[in-house]
Amino acid sequence: MTEPPHQDSTEPFASPPPPLAPEPTPIQRMFAAIKREVGKVYIGQEELVLSTLVALFSGGHVLIESVPGLGKTLFVRTLGKVLGCKFGRIQFTADLMPSDITGAPIFNLKTQDFSFRPGPVFTQLLLADEINRAPAKTHAALLEIMQERRVTVERTTHQLERPFLVMATQNPLESEGTYNLPEAQLDRFMFKVLVDYPSADEEARVLKEHSLQIDVEDRLQNEVATVTGPEQVVQATQACGRVRVEESLIAYVNSLVRKTREWPDLHLGASPRAGIALVQGARTLAAFSGRDYAVPDDIAEIALPALRHRVVLTAEAEVEGRTVDEVLNNVMRTVEVPRG
Template identity: 50%
Template sequence: MTNPEDLNPEPAAGTTVPAPAPAPAAAPSAGAAEVRRALNAVRAEVGKAVVGQDGAVTSLLIALLCGGHVLLEGVPGVAKTLLVRTLAASLDLGTKRVQFTPDLMPGDVTGSLVYDARTAQFSFREGPVFTNLLLADEINRTPPKTQASLLEAMEERQVSVDGSPRPLPEPFAVVATQNPVEYEGTYPLPEAQLDRFLLKVVLAVPPRDQEIEVLARHAAGFDPRDLAAAGVRAVAGPADLAAARAAVTQVEVAPEVLGYAVDVCRATRQSPSLSLGVSPRGATALLATSRAWAWLNGRAFVTPDDVKALAHPTLRHRVQLRPEAELEGVTAETILSGILATVPVPR
């Protein structure tokens, strides 16, 4: 089983995730095996344009398999936008990008009614949220009113305008980015909105050898705006995602593993360093991501190692440190690592 930190390479910058290898325990159908191979091929396809972010690609795939959203955090220039665009291209999904700014209005995201003088009627003009993969760039740079305009879309998969609900395309996922080192003029996301994101993925600066490869590709003429020239093609599609989602719901979870996931989440509520622990919704998110990770690994059941592997990206944004703990240099990562090391693992 892949080390938990390999899935999200924050402590060891540039750590990659090997492609999940099918385990002999399960005997999946030929159709399910084909879908799994197609989705695992997405990793190699994204690698044609993005260097050294295998953990982030896997996390985004898990979010799509669970029907969830991702908060992508990293300093400028670590290929956050390119990663989302390339993933969409390899999955044959529509994608749009919204640059969040202090003057962005809710209607600029969801759409608005426009008066047509020729017909003397109002017609609805769709906003960029009507797509499969929405990149909400620097979401913490826009006021709470506009941030909240995404909530209904993220949770209900619809937009209500003038009292009429308008369904969004399927699949639909929001990938929101934020800069972790610059907070002047920003509007931090409230805890209730953070909880809407299934995963928080941290993109680290690549190590020296991978950064050299990035420069070598650019020296050879790589253009990040032209993915087709880089050889990126669609190796899976919405039908594969739909089939994979159905397969993930069939992954079995033993009562002991359910209890382990609950114990991990309950331990965050009892930690003296945290003022806010993981809610039951966070526990269900941990269950969902663990099942998706098990399915990608070719198994029809979840193990405690799956729960450990997904605990950091699934729970890190659902806990809040006490001020005195922050002053002591404690982080959510260290708290979660300590909890995973102390909560008894079922045998």
């Protein structure tokens, strides 16, 4: 009987196979597909794309502060094509009236009666361009629609289709002929995103791809695929709302929001609605990452967009040249982050 061959003790053991990567969740796959399709036409501006998608799947709205010419209209059109949702645009001007956005009753000669003609707000993705150029009563009407998601005209209520996302823009450079949005109305926006000029590489891609005299509509039809639909977006929004948020994370958000109200450089602190936006956004970010639970990094990623329009610097801080983002970063550094 032969003995088994002697094994050299110095021979290394075979390493175990690497663990299999977890299967992407449906929301994770949807998020990746949306970003991929949007990126075919809309180049760069990662914070704008992510903040808008988080707001969309959290049931919120976005205020964008940027100079003209950065492709916001193209982004909304592209996003509408990718999501299979209707999109529209309203250019706010000094003579725009509330009925110009909500719609109004029109007399029908055939029926000898008034019938409601819906305004441009009856869409699903709405770009409200230069919202601060309209009179206060006009953008107040839009902000009320954003909150209620319905329009009431002549004592008749008309529901808006879901999903409903408003992307409102304002130009930070030109102040002539503008009406500042009051803090109570700014609070209706889930995020405020500051959009800067693209990087050198991104701008070179823009010059290359968007100077070919090809109609944008043709590019959207031929290059961009529709990866979902309104019903799937609503279902995904509901699923994001079921993501788990531990009590320690709730306490962290609560401490962060309340800290802004006692910070010496801030004349006005954040409202409870800021905390709601942080928790909702963290849930959606966690779902985008394939998790069914939120972590502190989710809060940190959206803290500035969720808070910067809800606080007001003191006069002394403004004179010293402080910025809102700088002050908020100082606030965040003093709040203990939960572990485990």
